[in-house]
Amino acid sequence: MQKNELLAHLSVCVEKGKADKATPTPPEMKDQEGAREITAQLIEMDVAPEEILNGALIPGMKRIGDLYGEGKAFVPHLLLAARAMNEAIVLLKPYFESGAVERKGTFIIGTVQGDLHDIGKNLVKAIIEGSGWEVVDLGTDVSAEGFIKAIEEHPKAHVGLSALITTTMVHMEQIVQSIREKYPDKKILIGGAPVTQEYCDKIGADFFSLRPQEAAEYLNSLISSTHPT
Amino acid sequence: MTTISEKLKEKGTLVSDGAWGTFIHQKGLRSDECPESWNLTRPDDIYDVALSYVNAGADMILTNSFGGSPFKLEPYGLKGKTYEVNKAAAEISRRAAGEDVLVLGSVGPTGKILMMGEVTEQELFEGFAEQIRGLVDGGANAILVETMSDMDEARTAIRAAKSITDREVLCTFTFNLTPAGEYRTMMGTTPAETVEMLVQEGADVLGANCGNGTAGMIEIVKQIREANSQIPVLVHANAGMPVLREGKSVFPETPDQMSAQIGELIDAGADIVGGCCGTTPEHITRMIQAVRKKK
Numbered sequence: 001m002q003k004n005e006l007l008a009h010l011s012v013c014v015e016k017g018k019a020d021k022a023t024p025t026p027p028e029m030k031d032q033e034g035a036r037e038i039t040a041q042l043i044e045m046d047v048a049p050e051e052i053l054n055g056a057l058i059p060g061m062k063r064i065g066d067l068y069g070e071g072k073a074f075v076p077h078l079l080l081a082a083r084a085m086n087e088a089i090v091l092l093k094p095y096f097e098s099g100a101v102e103r104k105g106t107f108i109i110g111t112v113q114g115d116l117h118d119i120g121k122n123l124v125k126a127i128i129e130g131s132g133w134e135v136v137d138l139g140t141d142v143s144a145e146g147f148i149k150a151i152e153e154h155p156k157a158h159v160g161l162s163a164l165i166t167t168t169m170v171h172m173e174q175i176v177q178s179i180r181e182k183y184p185d186k187k188i189l190i191g192g193a194p195v196t197q198e199y200c201d202k203i204g205a206d207f208f209s210l211r212p213q214e215a216a217e218y219l220n221s222l223i224s225s226t227h228p229t
Numbered sequence: 230m231t232t233i234s235e236k237l238k239e240k241g242t243l244v245s246d247g248a249w250g251t252f253i254h255q256k257g258l259r260s261d262e263c264p265e266s267w268n269l270t271r272p273d274d275i276y277d278v279a280l281s282y283v284n285a286g287a288d289m290i291l292t293n294s295f296g297g298s299p300f301k302l303e304p305y306g307l308k309g310k311t312y313e314v315n316k317a318a319a320e321i322s323r324r325a326a327g328e329d330v331l332v333l334g335s336v337g338p339t340g341k342i343l344m345m346g347e348v349t350e351q352e353l354f355e356g357f358a359e360q361i362r363g364l365v366d367g368g369a370n371a372i373l374v375e376t377m378s379d380m381d382e383a384r385t386a387i388r389a390a391k392s393i394t395d396r397e398v399l400c401t402f403t404f405n406l407t408p409a410g411e412y413r414t415m416m417g418t419t420p421a422e423t424v425e426m427l428v429q430e431g432a433d434v435l436g437a438n439c440g441n442g443t444a445g446m447i448e449i450v451k452q453i454r455e456a457n458s459q460i461p462v463l464v465h466a467n468a469g470m471p472v473l474r475e476g477k478s479v480f481p482e483t484p485d486q487m488s489a490q491i492g493e494l495i496d497a498g499a500d501i502v503g504g505c506c507g508t509t510p511e512h513i514t515r516m517i518q519a520v521r522k523k524k
Binding site: 069070071072074075076079080083113114115116118119141165167168169170171173194196198199202211 | 251254260261340344409411413472473476478
């Protein structure tokens, strides 16, 4: 296959969650090569890692993210797509680390204190990673100190808070306040089933959406508005 | 003690209980505390919740064991006490229920996704089995597998229940209205698809809980009834969808507003009605009045 054909195919593998040859789904791609094999082939062909990222992984994740936002794809589809993308990311990692490929920036994400739910957070992580960002995942039950420590390690990063329960959602307010005290200009995104735009405005967070793809678009918009061309 | 099926034959429509979680938080549970731990450390408070629903007139009450699987107890260091925590949950509700009220042993989702390999089916089965053994030994009359999203997980929980007890097994899923205007679980499953699986697995009662106020539930029950006109259907609706009041997220539907829609919910095909997030004993009392008026 030619480079462009391979890139297009890789992008379909990400969208459909075909991680590697052994991945049984989707049925129509059974026994075909998956994201891992095709990425390895592209690297072998000296295709620039940046082109693999921008030309295949990002558009593949965007398509599945958009379908999710429209209610036409669901949690399993996103998780499978994330796993397929991750197979490619692992192979590209040396290029990220050497600086040969630059990602758009860093995004810190965690589920807030008292809340152990991670499915929603993982979905957002997948979409944002798949949109070309490096994601630092702090896991669940993260305190204000946990977020602040991560910001100290990644001073330029934006931050995302997740909560599933109405009783843990209240911790978002405290965490946003604590972050603001030290980092008044830090962009803070919030999300989760009980969260609303009204709550986002009230606690002074910068962005809310129930659709992960919109969070990625918001982050992308920050680059275009802060990077003078 | 009678079964749910017998009670349904006798009374037509049954009323279950309302929210537990929000109630226990009001009694001072911190958000970093395990709600089920109170079965061992503050049984009197849990008994109060159970008794408040018995006093409201419910035909059946649940147990404080929604997060009682070993997978949910593990982060709190309580995995080794799965059996005790669940047995205590059932004992407390049993004690409050007296002779006439049924106790449904609540089994919620584990948060682990089978298809992602976070847990094996065998591990899931054994975990549910341990939880359900505690609930049955503590005196639960039936097992309610609830708030499910994943068909494989629900199926595993039902099989675990049936491996342990001959008592009735109920199973409800949580459906959300998608941007495409359909009701589906977060895993993408439609109400009709859950009905097919649950009937196949031999669930005695099926239905929906959480995720919706009564209005949404009416539509979901219609879809369930299109798929199966016979099997008893249980609905635990939220007191509406959460809104922000004074900085706190609250469920807005009053007992009056909620009970006003119960007739329509029963007409759509619900046999057992009760409440989920945000509902109180007062909601249940008003529901019972609405059910009686309907007859």
